[in-house]
Amino acid sequence: MAKVSFREQVLQAREDAIVASVNRLLAEKGFDLMTVDEVVADVGIAKASLYKHFTSKEELAAAAMVRVLERALAELERLRTLPGLSALERLKAVARWTMQVQLAGEMPSLPAQNSSLRAALVAHKVYMDRLLTLSDELGEWIGEAQEKGQLSPSLPPELVLYTLFARACDPVLGLLKAGGQYSDEQIIEMLLGTCFDGLTAASLAAKH
């Protein structure tokens, strides 16, 4: 049992290395421009070896998405344990976290239109489970924030949810960072301000 366990640990470590590379390359180039050859070159293994772990490029992307979804779920769990945070503050904290991940180059970006990828994702049980779990948990917070009037109660909850997901890969972050005028913190606080308070209201974060 110990021998097998050790063996599997080595394999697991290799899979983790693969998924970490995929995650980074997906964030850097996106699904269509990322090639399997780049992945294996980055990890330092042969392509046939990779295909023993993952049966297709789509499954690679799914694994990377599962990874980031589980990181998000862990962040939600962490926020839940923090005392004294309102539902709105927790939602803002989640949005801040996703923007931090994106600016760190760790947010895999998948095209919304690639049909082979979409088909593989909706058929991927673990991915769908994590996605739905995350949506449910965020939906709870959204409902709570709306009940208390912290979020506009007249907005459909799914609009708020979609908006949070969309801001996690908002190109505005990358454009502002490319401008080089502002620190990551400033960018994030400004975008949090526009997301929750809009372009018309004064962004509190711009005072930095």
Next chain:
Amino acid sequence: MAKVSFREQVLQAREDAIVASVNRLLAEKGFDLMTVDEVVADVGIAKASLYKHFTSKEELAAAAMVRVLERALAELERLRTLPGLSALERLKAVARWTMQVQLAGEMPSLPAQNSSLRAALVAHKVYMDRLLTLSDELGEWIGEAQEKGQLSPSLPPELVLYTLFARACDPVLGLLKAGGQYSDEQIIEMLLGTCFDGLTAASLAAKH
């Protein structure tokens, strides 16, 4: 002269048909998934004929972008002539127009990451001219709205500009439309509300 002019009109009409197809396919599938074979099948010409008009797939995309940028510039001109519109109202009207174009399936979507495409676009004189013209004109309105306090003066103008561009291809529109619960008008008014007034403020549009 008349003969040549007529000839060129025919060629121009064919080019317009090509660009219209490209525009639609770019909106539908995006640059990477759109193939030149699909374009020529849609237009009904041979591939070699298309390459007499456009020297590469990238140039096709640039032509489609020029087309939509010129439509946008025309919309700005139209809005300028409307009496009694404040700068903020004009900016909202532009945002509404871009969302209408997107929901109509006429907004070409280019990946921000494709380097060969980006290189071709920044090297494309007409595209860059239209893009900079549009940015300048919108920048005027943004500055005006900020001076009058209609837009938060503490936000960097380029952040507002980038946000307007980003909302023109915001995936939230497509997700809400796929849900089938709301009309195009409702979706647009809700997203205009969240864009300008934020998620926390009550969206006036949700009253429908």
Next chain:
DNA sequence: GTCTATAAGAGGATAGAC
């Protein structure tokens, strides 16, 4: 399970006749 070598196919671009 890992490797080298290669199959299989898609898709961008072009040659050459008309």
Next chain:
DNA sequence: GTCTATCCTCTTATAGAC
């Protein structure tokens, strides 16, 4: 300028030895 037929590169995926 338009067509048919073809080239060529890139990329996914696999065969088969170890």
